Each structure stands twice: as C-alpha cells, then as structure tokens.
Amino acid sequence: MSAKRRRPPRIKGQYLLLLGLLLLLILPFALRAVKNPVNYLPRAYIRDQAVSLEAGTNSPPTLEGSTFNPIHCRLNQPCRHTFKGTDKDLYDTLALTADFLPPELKLSDCQTSQTFTGAKRLNCQLTGTPTQTGTYKILVTLTDGTSTPVSKPFTLDVP
Numbered sequence: 001m002s003a004k005r006r007r008p009p010r011i012k013g014q015y016l017l018l019l020g021l022l023l024l025l026i027l028p029f030a031l032r033a034v035k036n037p038v039n040y041l042p043r044a045y046i047r048d049q050a051v052s053l054e055a056g057t058n059s060p061p062t063l064e065g066s067t068f069n070p071i072h073c074r075l076n077q078p079c080r081h082t083f084k085g086t087d088k089d090l091y092d093t094l095a096l097t098a099d100f101l102p103p104e105l106k107l108s109d110c111q112t113s114q115t116f117t118g119a120k121r122l123n124c125q126l127t128g129t130p131t132q133t134g135t136y137k138i139l140v141t142l143t144d145g146t147s148t149p150v151s152k153p154f155t156l157d158v159p
Contacts (some may be wrong), residue, residue, distance in 0.1 A: 061087035061094060063142040063150045070155035073130050079105065081126040085142040085150075086119055094122040099139045102156070104128045130158045 064084040073079035098107045105128035136156040143149040
C-alpha cells in the first residue's frame with residue numbers, strides 16, 4: 001500500500017487578505033504624508049531648519065499694545081490690559097518694563113513662548129485696581145538685550 005502524502009492546506013488567500021487589510025490601514029496616512037510632508041518630518045529637523053533661517057538677524061523687537069489707546073480703567077475696579085512683544089532673534093531675552101505707572105498698577109504675569117519659526121513672544125499683563133482718578137502717561141519699553149530698546153507711549157485714563 002502506498003501512502004499518499006497529504007498536502008498541507010493552502011493559506012495563500014489568508015495572507016493576501018491580511019496584506020490587503022494592512023494596506024487599507026496604512027494608505028490614508030501615506031497619502032497625508034505625501035500631500036503635506038512637513039507635518040511628518042521629525043521635530044528636530046524642523047527646529048534645525050528654523051535656526052538656520054533666523055539665526056543672526058539681530059533685528060529689533062516689536063511691541064504691540066492694543067488698539068485701545070487710551071487704556072480705560074474704572075476707579076476702584078480691577079483693571080487688566082495685555083502688552084505683547086515679539087523678537088525674531090533666537091537667543092535674545094525679552095523684557096518688558098512700564099514707567100510712570102500709578103502705584104496701584106503693576107506689570108506682571110509675563111509669559112514667554114516660542115513660535116514655530118523660532119521667534120520669541122512675550123505677553124505681560126498690566127493689572128491692579130486704581131484708587132485715584134486722572135490721566136497717566138505711561139511708557140512701555142521692550143528690550144531684547146542686543147539691539148536698541150523699543151518704547152511706546154500709552155495713555156491710561158481713570159475717570
């Protein structure tokens with residue numbers, strides 16, 4: 001009696017099905033990467049590119065107040081106003097000062113952040129509760145440590 005060898009069952013179809021499902025899972029991500037490859041680059045590469053574009057510009061910082069000039073605060077009520085500064089130089093340290101403020105108001109809550117291109121941002125809050133009426137001329141100065149400071153006068157009105 002000759003024993004017939006039995007063939008193992010073919011599982012080629014199962015492998016093809018698994019490969020097809022895997023391809024369907026990966027395909028949307030691959031298409032997105034082709035459309036916008038910058039989002040899929042390693043962050044270190046993007047940061048290096050930003051450094052090479054911005055380094056050494058030594059440009060003066062820019063100071064943004066608000067379109068509300070004069071700044072209005074009410075007597076014996078909390079007052080808050082935001083000043084913003086930006087600088088394109090990567091290695092500068094931003095500082096914001098305000099001169100000629102009423103004693104009840106102060107510049108505080110300064111927060112720094114960095115943009116995608118490497119520029120630095122500084123947001124500071126003018127906070128306090130004015131106790132005397134009057135019109136105050138305040139001078140807000142933004143310095144970055146290397147270039148000429150930028151100053152901008154504001155009028156603070158407490159009716």
